[in-house]
Amino acid sequence: MNVGGKAELFFEPETVEILVNLVKFLQEKKVQFYVLGGGSNLIINDSGIKVVISTRKLRIKDPIYKESELSEDSVSLNISSGISWGRVISFCKKNNYSNFEAFTGLSGTVGGAIYMNATCFGLSTCDNLISVKYLDVDELKICEYMVEHSDWGYKKSPFKDGVAGKKIIIAGTFKVKKGHFDSDFSDRVLTERKAKGHFRYPSAGSVFKNDIEKEIIAGKIIEECGLKGFKIGGA
Numbered sequence: 367m368n369v370g371g372k373a374e375l376f377f378e379p380e381t382v383e384i385l386v387n388l389v390k391f392l393q394e395k396k397v398q399f400y401v402l403g404g405g406s407n408l409i410i411n412d413s414g415i416k417v418v419i420s421t422r423k424l425r426i427k428d429p430i431y432k433e434s435e436l437s438e439d440s441v442s443l444n445i446s447s448g449i450s451w452g453r454v455i456s457f458c459k460k461n462n463y464s465n466f467e468a469f470t471g472l473s474g475t476v477g478g479a480i481y482m483n484a485t486c487f488g489l490s491t492c493d494n495l496i497s498v499k500y501l502d503v504d505e506l507k508i509c510e511y512m513v514e515h516s517d518w519g520y521k522k523s524p525f526k527d528g529v530a531g532k533k534i535i536i537a538g539t540f541k542v543k544k545g546h547f548d549s550d551f552s553d554r555v556l557t558e559r560k561a562k563g564h565f566r567y568p569s570a571g572s573v574f575k576n577d578i579e580k581e582i583i584a585g586k587i588i589e590e591c592g593l594k595g596f597k598i599g600g601a
Contacts, residue, residue: 368568370410373418380423382501382508382536388419389534390506401534403478404450407570419534421477424448426499426537430457433539440543442496447477447535455552463542465494467552471559473571477535483523486571487555492518494540500525501534508536520578 379385392399399417402408425446430453433444441463445454451472458466468489472479479491480498498511517524525533564571574584588594 367409367570369412370408371412371414373415375417377417377419378423379419379421380425382424382426385419385421385424385501385534385536386506386508389501389503392417393503403447403481404474406473407478407482407484421534421536422448422475424477424536430454436541439545440541442539443542444537444539445476446537447475447480449476450474451476451479458542459547459549459552462545462547464544464546464548465540465542467548468555470552470555471564473564473569476538480535480538481523481525483518483521485520487558490518490520492523494542496539496541498525498538499536501536503532503534521575 377388379388389399397417399419400415402418402420402422404422405420425448427444429446429449431444433442435441443457443463451466451469451474454466454476455470458464466489468487469479469484472484472486474484478484480495484491492513492515495513497513500509500511501507502509511524525535559565559571563569572584574588576582576584
């Protein structure tokens with residue numbers, strides 16, 4: 367969003383080993399830290415954040431790789447948390463894998479999308495998610511979470527509970543279909559994003575959260591209240 371203050375210390379660990387050692391060091395020094403993905407869906411306070419650990423360069427093995435055959439028409443992909451959705455879409459298109467066309471043009475990282483259960487064009491991150499590898503900050507152990515769909519909801523995931531940084535997402539395993547990347551749908555999604563101005567200005571896509579259960583659409587309420595275009599300062 368191009369707003370907010372600076373970090374006094376900004377770390378970008380590239381391996382799990384470095385991440386574990388960094389967290390251990392900060393804990394020994396009793397230094398609190400904030401975990402950041404790609405930062406595309408955040409408005410940072412003007413006063414900044416003292417210590418930030420970003421996972422956007424974090425990789426395990428190959429950044430994206432086929433983990434196993436699930437059936438005749440589907441495979442599982444293991445994707446490092448720091449990988450952008452642009453790279454995921456390119457990988458799927460190249461290998462003719464389907465399931466993620468709705469995320470074409472989505473900003474941010476895979477880890478960030480898991481954390482907030484990013485949702486757009488009818489697809490939620492948890493829909494294709496099988497499991498998540500994460501660092502348990504308290505135990506300093508690498509753990510695996512197997513998806514239970516009751517843990518997830520609209521913009522809700524089990525990783526958002528508690529203090530930020532308790533669980534640091536390392537990678538996700540996703541199910542994709544073999545043999546048909548829907549280029550037409552992918553192109554339509556990108557065209558609609560362009561039409562909405564997602565790439566014209568600093569943008570996090572949708573800013574306000576809808577209430578799906580009550581069928582409340584934030585944009586509709588804002589217009590009905592006469593607040594469309596309302597500004598405070600430059601916001």
